[in-house]
Amino acid sequence: MASAYNRVINFGAGPSALPVSVLEEAAQGLLNFRGTGMGVAEISHRSKEFQTFLDEFEASIRTQLAVPPTHRILFTQGGGTAQFSAVVLNLLARYRLLHPERGADETVVDYVVTGSWSKKAAQEAARLGGARVHIAADAREHGGKAFDHIPAHGAYRFSQDPALVYYCENETVDGVEFSHDPASPASFPYHLLPQDTLVPLVADYSSSFMCRPIPRLADHAVIYAGAQKNIGPAGLTILIVREDCIVDVDAAARLGAAPVPLIMSYKTLADSGSLYNTPCVLPIYISGLVIARMEANGGMPHYEEMNKRKAERVYKALDEGEKAGVFRRKVQKGSGSWMNVVFEVLGEGAEKRFLEGAEKLGMKGLKGHRCAGCTCFIQIYMLIHGSHRAQIRWRLVALILL
Template sequence: MANRAYNFNAGPAALPLEVLQQAQEEIVDYGGIGMSIMEISHRSKQYEQINDETQQLVKELLELPSGYKVLFLQGGASTQFAMVPMNLLAPGRKGAYVLSGSWADKAYKEAKLFGDTYAAAASKEEGPLNLPSLDEIQLPEDAAYLHITSNETIAGTQYTTFPQTGSVPLIGDMSSDILSHRFDASLFSLIYAGAQKNLGPSGVTLVIVREDLVKESPKTIPTMLRYDTYVKNNSLYNTPPVYSVYMMNLVLKWIQRNGGIDAMEKMNREKTALIYDAIDNSGGFYEGMAVKQDRSIMNITFKLQSDELEKKFIEESAANGFVGLKGHRSVGHLRASTYNAVPYESCKALADFMADFQRRNG
């Protein structure tokens, strides 16, 4: 479609065009039933099929071993910041957190409301945006779990390998990079991800959890905030976000059709290299904000030499069909979010625009 914007929004973010077109075709009449998927009961066989199939797609794409349950919750990753310690932080234990940026900090602060916490490692405050190295992580003896944020959307930093934590459960917030690259999911006891970056539209939160970890949640927790409620009821205890799960189903099938995680990673590295090369080869006109070894393939943060140039860049890029390039309000500058569904062509167009802007303003 010629009138599609170059969408670099950080979330809600780009969705695959063919997924949107299929959803458009099915929005009034799903599967010949004469109703939209949004109109039918979540107890119907049609929705139960979507629910079960979407769980299976997650398991297949991540190559999950037996013993894991795939759940569909609501409330976004921000609710998981609370649910994790509510369910897993027992009295006398500490919730250990790797403080890698804004989102990890939010999870850490929320956990403090429920029990003892411990900063297992933290990013350096001075210099370029960075991640603590895995070697820096120090676990207390009484750790209930270790929480790590795989990708910091605001900083533009990303872990692609993860620590071996032995008997201490490893918890991962993978909201902004799940299914973008291959990793060993079996290292984790629990993974959570808001859908609106790499999985689908907002409204559903994916939780992948080892069943033995949440076999029985503490009885003092409200029903809707207990993991075992969703495990026992196959995510159908109450009305789920039906349309968001349906859209996730379509996105997962799109990933599968297009070669799975390995193909996504290959394309992500190729398309983000276009933009990083435009930054690195600019002779200082553009400057990357994250240290090179920690750079994300999902969120590219960069800046120019003055506020005036950045304002002009944002205005001219918007006039040329680019959306979402203004950096997060907490750090400013510029950011291009290049999730799975952002096409190679969009990244090529941005790299070309950056080169042209430099020629005219350098």
């Protein structure tokens, strides 16, 4: 059916490609949403039909990720970048309510810096003020200037009582990802966090949301994900927030915390059922269709296994290219992402030939992020709903170019 629409294989890292079946259903919903006679982009977000859809969307996420009742699922706008600010403001408000006697000099926020996005998040925390930013680990300090690996557990130095601990599970630009194998040195060191307390652990899952289960989800205070990297169009951000982090930000402000814009307040979102203002209805609708399709196809077990196989195929092709001297990995083995594989094409004009050859076979979006700082940097994004055909065809292109 995809060929009937003249569609190419889209490897773009965001906005992501979407399943044709979902796009077809969404097209119908744009004309007549659930028999209302109105399109989903026209219907009131407070209608019973849209509210029912939103409830189903939330329930499907909760079921597939096994989100415990201690956590709320919220929907908002602004992408992951807005959460760089919202996380800091909400968790500093929480900390001030817990410790009203402590000022900014006595408050610390911990950041694990493993790539471009975690670096930006730490910079935003420093810009906002209200706490000292402590870099608990920086991948560049243990192996060179590049973000090419996840630090080993011995590199981490967490604070005793931080207002938050932040990490980015998968760095889209740099192609590094925390391992989900707890025995791996590239896994997140949960055992090094402060013990016997509700640690305000924050994770950016934008690039890998719903590709496989989230390890120790219940131990996180906040998980957020911009939907456009994996499950839908740009505009929607999904939050999973522990109840103790949904606080009265105005009460905290009266004690000296920075005021939090209402639309960034987790309490505002929670109290209004994510409908304080008009939400991004169309991205919610399409993302909800993708999540429903995932559940119908077997949910997390199915997609985890499928994504594992896809990653293995791509890395196998990359290994063959390295042996032939035409590719070079940008990420150390053991730290590579399942979702975006980054590498260089070696040789004068080789990258151009590679991209042109891929384009002739209907594959686009292979060139890397503009922030990579390297012109011969190619990124492959493996979507949760992509077919193996795309990876097989990519591998054939690699072998042809050898």
